[in-house]
Amino acid sequence: RPVTMNAxxxxxxxxxxxxxxxxxx
Amino acid sequence: MGCVYxxxxxxxxxxxxxxxxxxxTPFTVSEVEALYELFKKLSSSIINDGLIHKEEFQLALFKNxxxxxxxxxxxxxxxxxKRNGVIEFGEFVRSLGIFHPNAxxxxxxxxxxxxxxxxxTGYIEREELKEMVLALxxxxxxxxxxxxxxxIVNKTFNEADSNGDGRIDPEEWKEFVSRNPSLIKxxxxxxLKDITIAFPSFVLNSEVEDAD
Numbered sequence: 001r002p003v004t005m006n007a008x009x010x011x012x013x014x015x016x017x018x019x020x021x022x023x024x025x
Numbered sequence: 026m027g028c029v030y031x032x033x034x035x036x037x038x039x040x041x042x043x044x045x046x047x048x049x050t051p052f053t054v055s056e057v058e059a060l061y062e063l064f065k066k067l068s069s070s071i072i073n074d075g076l077i078h079k080e081e082f083q084l085a086l087f088k089n090x091x092x093x094x095x096x097x098x099x100x101x102x103x104x105x106x107k108r109n110g111v112i113e114f115g116e117f118v119r120s121l122g123i124f125h126p127n128a129x130x131x132x133x134x135x136x137x138x139x140x141x142x143x144x145x146t147g148y149i150e151r152e153e154l155k156e157m158v159l160a161l162x163x164x165x166x167x168x169x170x171x172x173x174x175x176x177i178v179n180k181t182f183n184e185a186d187s188n189g190d191g192r193i194d195p196e197e198w199k200e201f202v203s204r205n206p207s208l209i210k211x212x213x214x215x216x217l218k219d220i221t222i223a224f225p226s227f228v229l230n231s232e233v234e235d236a237d
Contacts, residue, residue: 007181008141008201011157012211014164015087016096017140019124022067022085023216 037068037075039113046115050122052220057118059221064114077104077112095160099140124214131199133212138198148192149185154178 011017043057052060067085068077082101084090104112104120112120122128123136139145143153155178162169169177185193185201193201202208 005177006184006205006208007154007158007177008185008208009205010177011096011141011161012208014094014096014161016094016098016100016164017211018086019100019121019211020214020216021087023063023214023220 037064037114039076039115041115041118046118050119051125051127052118052122052217056217056220060118060121061114063220064117068112068114075114077117079110082112094164095143095157096140099143103136103139121214121217124212125217126213126215128213130209133209134199134202135195137202137209137212138195148194149198150192151178151182154181154193 015021040061043054043061046052046057047054050057064077065075067081068075070081070084071090072078072081079098079101080090082104083092083094083097086092086097087094101112102108104116106116106119107113123132138149141149141153141157143156144150155174158174158178161167162174182191182193185197187197187200188194
């Protein structure tokens with residue numbers, strides 16, 4: 001149900017914000 | 026004779042003492058040393074100059090040095106405190122400190138605000154929010170109609186912009202996050218608690234230095 005989605009919640013799923021990948025070997 | 030100089034370790038430009046960085050961040054000295062191992066790896070992946078360039082940051086995030094992304098650009102710009110186009114070691118550690126599980130929530134909330142305030146006006150504008158939603162959709166190969174995007178943006182804005190002036194200020198953001206704590210979930214990296222396990226080779230380097 002995308003209409004009820006919080007825009008910031010949606011944005012926070014961006015791969016560009018997933019810094020845990022910096023720690024991948 | 027030569028022993029005195031044999032302990033000279035090549036440091037990156039912008040290197041700062043782990044003890045100093047540990048005193049300003051949630052990291053311990055040995056965790057900062059472990060982060061230096063990670064930093065050296067990231068900062069030598071393309072250009073071996075001990076500084077993290079945008080391409081190296083993109084390579085680490087996406088396994089592709091050419092993959093541009095609005096959010097990765099914003100994170101890079103915020104890490105690059107001196108705004109000289111590269112991330113130095115001190116900048117790297119201080120910025121990652123915000124993502125530490127023990128870092129103050131207020132720091133995480135403020136960092137997220139700066140991240141989303143794309144044009145650095147001190148407010149998150151409706152246009153910026155829409156731009157970020159579109160960027161996310163584009164990145165995820167998701168297609169939503171213009172109407173649905175408008176609805177999502179409007180609904181979020183109506184909830185966050187409590188004084189109704191058409192933009193989200195830092196106070197409104199703080200209040201909005203306190204009602205929706207999951208919004209700053211990505212401002213915490215659990216990895217940072219085990220950084221010495223993830224990058225244990227600092228032990229070896231420390232021993233080399235101490236041996237002198």
